[in-house]
Amino acid sequence: MLRNIVRETSFLAKDRGAIFWLTLAFALSVVAVSFGVTEVREQRETIATLIKEDAADRANALQGQEEWGSAAYYAFHLTYAPPSDFAFAAMGQRDSSPWKHRVRMLALEGQIHESDTRNADFGLVGRFDFAFLAASVAPLLLILLLYDLRASERTARRHDLLVATVGSPTQLWLPRALVRVGLLALLLLTPLWIAALIESSSAGTLLQATAIVIGSLLIWWLIVELVSRIDAAPSILLTTLIGIWLALAIVVPALSKAAIEASNPVPDGGEILLLQRETVNDAWDLPKEDTMIPFVEEHPELADYAVIDGPWAWKWYYAFQHVGDQKAAPLVKQYREGRLSRDRQAGLVSLLSPTSFVERAFEKLANTDAASMVAYEDAVREFHAQLRAFHYPLMFPEKPYDANLLSSLPVYKPPS
Numbered sequence: 245m246l247r248n249i250v251r252e253t254s255f256l257a258k259d260r261g262a263i264f265w266l267t268l269a270f271a272l273s274v275v276a277v278s279f280g281v282t283e284v285r286e287q288r289e290t291i292a293t294l295i296k297e298d299a300a301d302r303a304n305a306l307q308g309q310e311e312w313g314s315a316a317y318y319a320f321h322l323t324y325a326p327p328s329d330f331a332f333a334a335m336g337q338r339d340s341s342p343w344k345h346r347v348r349m350l351a352l353e354g355q356i357h358e359s360d361t362r363n364a365d366f367g368l369v370g371r372f373d374f375a376f377l378a379a380s381v382a383p384l385l386l387i388l389l390l391y392d393l394r395a396s397e398r399t400a401r402r403h404d405l406l407v408a409t410v411g412s413p414t415q416l417w418l419p420r421a422l423v424r425v426g427l428l429a430l431l432l433l434t435p436l437w438i439a440a441l442i443e444s445s446s447a448g449t450l451l452q453a454t455a456i457v458i459g460s461l462l463i464w465w466l467i468v469e470l471v472s473r474i475d476a477a478p479s480i481l482l483t484t485l486i487g488i489w490l491a492l493a494i495v496v497p498a499l500s501k502a503a504i505e506a507s508n509p510v511p512d513g514g515e516i517l518l519l520q521r522e523t524v525n526d527a528w529d530l531p532k533e534d535t536m537i538p539f540v541e542e543h544p545e546l547a548d549y550a551v552i553d554g555p556w557a558w559k560w561y562y563a564f565q566h567v568g569d570q571k572a573a574p575l576v577k578q579y580r581e582g583r584l585s586r587d588r589q590a591g592l593v594s595l596l597s598p599t600s601f602v603e604r605a606f607e608k609l610a611n612t613d614a615a616s617m618v619a620y621e622d623a624v625r626e627f628h629a630q631l632r633a634f635h636y637p638l639m640f641p642e643k644p645y646d647a648n649l650l651s652s653l654p655v656y657k658p659p660s
Contacts, residue, residue, distance in 0.1 A: 252423045262389055262424060269385050270431040276374040277439040280332030283371075284443070287343070291324050294344065298322035306650055312639040313558025315650065316349040316631075323347055323627055323656050325620035328611040329445045333436060333453065334375035334603070336612030343617075345624060349635060351568040352628045353520045353576055356621055357513040374436055375606035378457045379599040380493050382432055383464040387485045389424045390468045392478040393417060425465050429458055449609050456609075460602045493599040500593040500600075508589070510582035511575050520572040527564035538570060539563040549640040559640045566632070580618060587614040616659075623659040630654035 256262055298320065305318040324344040331338065347355045394417065433454055440450045471484055527535050532552040540547045552560045569576075594600035607613040634654055637643075 249419045249423055252420045255420070256423055256427070265385050265388050266424075266427055266431055269382070269428055270435070272377055272381060273374065273432045273435040276372055276377045277332060277435045279371070280335065280373050281439050281443065283335060284327045284332045287327050287338075291326055291344065294322050294324070298346065306647065309647070310645055311558060312635060312643070312645055313561065315645070315647075316558075316562070316635045316639070318348075319653075320346045320348050321627070321631065321653075321656060323620075323624045324658060325616070325623075326658055329443050330440070330449050330453070330610045331612055332439055332443055332610075333373065334606035334610040334612055335371050335373050336375070336607035336610060337614055337617045338612050339371050341617040341620075343620065347624060347628060349562060349565070349628075349631055351520050351524050351565040352625060353569050353572045354517050354524075356624060357517040375603045375610075378432065378460065378606065379602035382428070382457070382461065383489055383493070383599065384486075386425065386428060386461055386464045387468055387482070387489065389428060390421055390465065391472060391482050391485050393420055394472050421465065421469070425461055429461055433457055453606065453609055456602055456605050460598055463598050492597050496593075496597045497600045500590065500596070504586050504589045504593070508582050508586045510586065511579050513579065516572050516575045516579060519575060520568040523571040524565060524568040527567065532560055535560060535564040535567055538567050542566075542570060543636070546636060546640045549642075559642075562632075562635070562639065580621070583614055584618060619659045623657070627654060627656045 302319050302321070305320070306315055309315040309318065322344070323346075325338075327338065327343075342356075345355060436453065436457075437450065440453075467488060468485060471488070472481055474481065474484075476484075536550045536552065540550045549559065550563075590600070591604060594604050604613065608615075631654055634652070638649070
């Protein structure tokens with residue numbers, strides 16, 4: 245076998261077409277990981293800059309405040325989901341979902357669903373990252389490298405002679421295909437390995453990513469092998485394989501996505517934003533009891549401080565802000581659970597599409613999948629709850645303002 249592999253490697257070096265496709269694979273891999281590393285570093289730099297500016301802005305906003313309510317109103321807090329050490333390989337949902345917010349004590353859901361549109365274009369067309377390369381482009385390159393191994397020899401009328409000379413079809417076609425598949429895998433993975441070392445990705449994650457790429461190539465090799473055994477012209481074999489690729493890479497994911505979305509209706513984030521804002525705006529014209537009663541139902545420990553005698557009170561203002569979130573809570577729950585349900589079903593359907601499976605597997609390794617984005621939103625809600633837990637015991641009993649206590653403000657911790 246080793247001698248056969250050496251022989252086929254020598255033959256491959258003279259095949260200009262194969263060399264072109266292999267060179268293209270390496271170039272595309274370099275471009276994909278370079279784009280990913282650059283984007284991840286820009287996001288980390290953005291977060292580092294915002295952390296410094298956020299602290300300075302909050303300190304400046306709190307200077308001169310004399311009430312707990314105004315201190316809570318003017319103080320913004322940065323929340324963010326930092327990219328993982330493998331995010332460069334699969335940007336995933338980070339291109340279409342916000343990964344940073346500045347929030348304050350006002351109604352939260354409106355702040356969450358005011359999406360950061362920096363990457364709106366990528367949300368529509370997708371990013372050329374390594375996950376896309378491994379999932380969608382690599383199978384095409386493999387097809388172009390393997391589809392005419394047998395057919396070209398049949399066309400040249402050398403097929404039977406070659407098989408008779410070697411003695412066994414396996415000894416002829418297996419080494420020839422193995423060399424091409426092996427070199428393609430090596431050229432695709434080498435830039436990924438180098439980038440993973442630069443980004444300090446964990447060895448376990450890198451091994452899993454490597455296994456995913458190799459496994460995907462082996463599946464497509466099997467598909468090509470089965471089709472190429474048909475006694476047909478190279479053009480017919482290529483057309484057939486491209487048709488299979490289109491079906492598995494585009495048609496199946498598109499149809500499954502449409503079916504999953506139809507069977508799992510999810511409210512739009514804009515609906516949540518609108519409902520919450522309408523509730524908050526309407527509260528200005530309602531009796532104060534209409535706000536304080538539902539608020540106290542969720543915060544019974546504040547019942548003794550829930551009577552509003554005057555026309556204005558900060559605690560009434562923050563109460564109806566929170567009631568806006570309470571009103572939107574059923575929609576928020578439906579939105580969250582619907583997204584996770586769609587994601588779980590998409591995971592099952594991806595078993596029918598190697599391209600979808602590879603891309604989802606990379607997003608999971610990179611913590612850029614839908615579940616990771618939902619985890620970030622949950623972390624923001626948890627932090628907002630901590631802010632309320634800090635301010636309410638000071639604001640509702642109307643304790644004297646003490647700026648020194650603000651040093652104990654909750655500190656946001658990103659999801660791990």
